[in-house]
Amino acid sequence: MANPPSDHGDGMRLFLDYLVGARAAAWNPSAQWLSRHSGIPKTTVESLIHGTRKRLPSWSEQVERLLEAYRKKVTEDKRGDPDAVLGDMAAWKQAYDDAQNGRPPACPLPTAAFPTPPPAAAEPGRPIGQFRPLDLEVHPAIRVDTAGRELEELPAYVPRAHDEALAQMVRQVQTGASRLVVLVGDSSTGKTRTLWEAVRTLPEPWRLWHPIEPSRPAAVLTELRSIGPHTVVWLNETQHYLLTADPAVGERIAGGLRELLRARERGPVLVLGTLWPAYWKTLTAVPHTGQPDPYAQARELIKSASIRLPESFADADLDAAGRQAANTGDLRLAEALRRAPEGRLTQYLAGGPALLELYDNAEPGARAVLDAAIDARRFGHGPALPRLLLVEAAPGYLSDEQWHLLDDDWLERAFAYLTDHRPCRGARPPLALIKPRPGTGHAPAAHSGGEPAYRLADYLEQHGSRTRRFLCPPATFWNAATRHAASVSDHRAFARAARDRGRHRHAFALYRAVADAGDTTALRELTRIREQAGDHEGAERLARAAADAGDTIALRDLARTWEEAGDQEGAERLARALNDAGRTSALYSLTEMRKQTGDHEGAERLARAAADTGDVLTLYNLARTRDQAGDLERAERLYQAAADAGFTSALIDAFYMRELAGDHESAERLARAAADAGHTTALRHLAELRQQAGDHEGAERVAQMAANAGHPLSLRYLTRLRELAGDYGGAEHLARTAADAGDTDALLVLAHLRRQAGDYGGAERLYQAAADADDTSRLHEQAWMRERAGDHKGAERMFQAAADTGDNLALRELARLRELAGDHEGAERLARAGDTTALPILARMRQQAGDHEGAERAARMAADAGARDAAALLQNLAEMRQQAGDHEGAERLARAAADAGLTAALQHLAVMWEQAGDHEGAERMFQAAADTGQIDALYGLARIREKAGDHEGAERFTWAAADAGLTAALHALARMRHEAGDHEGAERMYQAAADTGDTASMSALAELRQQAGDHEGAERLARAAADAGHTFPLQELVRRRYRAGDHEGAERLARAAADAGDTTAMRNLVQMREQAGDHEGAERLARTAADAGGTTALYDLAKRRVQEGKGGRWADLVRFGLEADGSAARPW
Known part of the structure; x- marks a missing residue:
């Protein structure tokens, strides 16, 4: 579906471009600066300066204010006369009026407006x-x-x-x-x-x-x-x-x-x-x-x-191409229009048909060379393909009969055919000989030894990648790749491709070439391949070689593999070898594995070995495990071993363990040991545990030990204990001692206790002592205490004393007290004098007291002062007004919140009105939100229009949202129509969303087509979604087709998913065939998936066959992989 026209056409787009140009003329002020000096919300400014608006902005509210900000910037930066730099405002207003009326506006910017300094001579290009x-x-x-x-x-x-x-x-x-x-x-x-x-x-x-x-x-x-x-x-x-x-x-x-x-x-x-x-x-x-x-x-x-x-070209584009061909007399375009299939004009013009014709009609020898080139590129070789690679690979692509019928000069003829550009009508031939330019000092890797290299035509590369996806090359290809790949990265790419397809023997040879070039990561893969083949000795030799070269991952992984297989002795030998080299991670892994299997002695032995070389955490973690299991003796022994190895904080865990178990003597001993090791907090924690258990005498003794050990917080805790015991003089003495040591909180703790006991005089004396110790925040405690006692004047006097020291928090509290006393003017004055947090608090107090007008005034002052949460406060007040039925007040506050930067407040209120059924008010607020740049609000408008039955209006706003970047709006409107039973309208919008690349819409559209019985249409849409990277619709169709008995169709769709890089559908289809008893079909599909690079299904099948007692070739397949022809490999 084509996009509907925008509100004002080309004139609007030109005007918006001019507005973007004005920013450049003003030397690109930031969006934040422009927002501050124009009063326009930042999000709206950003849409204007980047030209992303899809509708003409308001002149008075946005354009004029933005231009005035630009003029101010030019004046401040002394860039010249604003009229000379930006053009006069009358010209801008005329351009705006023209755009609004659909006329192309003249550019109001002076011709020399843009700063265009010439590039420096040294710049590239x-x-x-x-x-x-x-x-x-x-x-x-x-x-x-x-x-x-x-x-x-x-x-x-x-x-x-x-x-x-x-x-x-x-x-x-x-x-x-x-x-x-x-x-x-x-x-x-x-x-x-x-x-x-x-x-x-x-x-x-x-x-x-x-x-x-x-x-x-x-x-x-x-x-x-x-x-x-x-x-x-x-x-x-x-x-x-x-x-x-x-x-x-x-x-x-x-x-x-x-x-x-x-x-x-x-x-x-x-x-x-x-x-x-x-x-x-x-x-x-x-x-x-x-x-x-x-x-x-x-x-x-x-x-x-x-x-x-x-x-391809759409119908409208083909019509335009026809007119262009007629007007220009271009015979090439005219021929493409006559002969290009399915509107694929550009492919035809670039020589694609000629290339495919050459490919399809090539003699067997030339076709073999070309298939080898396609496979080399699809498996990751660089663009320059060595001639020797193609020459040695090609014979394997020929049948016995084709091979014996070849003439002696078949290779020369093949390369002559494939490199001849004449049949390609000016496009690049299937294989183009790469000719290094003389004097550049650079040649493709394949040329470095004088060996010719060729480049495969792009169109054939992509065509072959699709048509050959399910074909695995012959052995000659892998052998040639091992000998003649142009670089280490090419060898690595081939090795990965062979491994992905289960061709382990060839992967081993290719990874060996990579390892020989010094890449130790290849040794890891070599180790895994030999281990999978059951060659434990060979695997160990390779893993040790990697470790000797500094890469210990292979050895560590091999140790884990052996441990899982039950070879604990071998695993431990490998882990200790790494441990001797200072790499303890393998010992840690084995320790964890032994713990999980209940081998506590083995785990402890390994943990101690790790600790001996510095990995104390392994020992500590094992101690914690035994602690949690209730094995206290072993846990303490391990904690102590960790501490002896330098991890002394383990003693803290040990004392906790003993204390909680009721072994107070051992706990105290361990806490002392921890304190002696520098962890004095252990004694304080122990004191707290004793106090919680009701052992006040023991708690005080341990706290005193902590204090003697130099832990000042323990004095505070001891103060509390003395107070609770009734020793008020001793408690105060300890609190003052703690304060002298820098812990004025001890005085505060004691003051709280005195206050709770009703000794307000003693409490205030202690609060004052804390303040005298340079902790003026304690004046707040005194003030609050006075306030709770009803002495508001005394509280105000104390807050004033704190405020006199520069404490803004005290000003906030004074404002609160003035507000409570009814002095609203005084409260506002104090709030403005303090930090910006005071005004929002004042606003909330007034709202709770029912003073809505005063609350709004305070919230607006907070916004003007730049209070961080002022906008959110205004939004909350708007919601409260809305809930109270004051719609006018709610709207006024929501707009104020938007002006303060929270433009979402408008949309939030719109949603509330929409849910309450006030669609007219909701539409007005959605429109206001959209004017501030809230793209989501455009879809809100669409939703309102759709509910009102204005489907055309709904689509217009939905398209506006999509044009602004919210393409999900198309899908959302489609879903609304789908749920309302309007399947035709839903399908049209789903199609529009799918055209933007929305894969969820492609999936929904495919489902609609499937439900309507249009299987061909459903398949086409599912394939389109897969091409965009979303294969779920194809997978779903595979399941549907299979359950309906269309096994052939299911397999075709599974292959399409694999074409898109997802072999999951094929793997699922293998399982379905297997469960249905079609073992032959399951095996065939599993092998096909393996040839496409997904071996999981085949290996799962092979392991199942082995478990069923059908070893032989299946066992060989699990261990040794596949031969190039797809048969199970024999031991190698």
């Missing part, structure tokens, strides 16, 4: 006019018979919806903003051409930087810091910059780009990139809790910066 589109990797187009006519370098361009979104970003950078845009789409969908069309007419001083040499990442890291204003950073095929072999490199680049975009002094800049959807998904995926996050910087950089390109 060149003027945009010096570039040809092919220099920037725009695909060359097909060639046609022109009958002697000369055509432009590229076909005529047909703008589409995504071009306008990109153009808006370009307009914003021209007015001073810095922006990043990444176009996401499949190969040959027109991404790079779209970028070129957007920037090719940028005027000087704009320049373009295309970092590619000596390599793309190296070029960025070398020169990024030199990028200055008015630069287009051209990152075509952005995966080469962010999805690097070493993720740390890509993260450095992403971090640098983020810094560039937010550095105002380096802007404006425009960063442009392109990505395939699969790369986008990888870079933006959020890892599960506890998993590594290798692309955190990249995700933050691009997650909100994408524009999706469709795979």
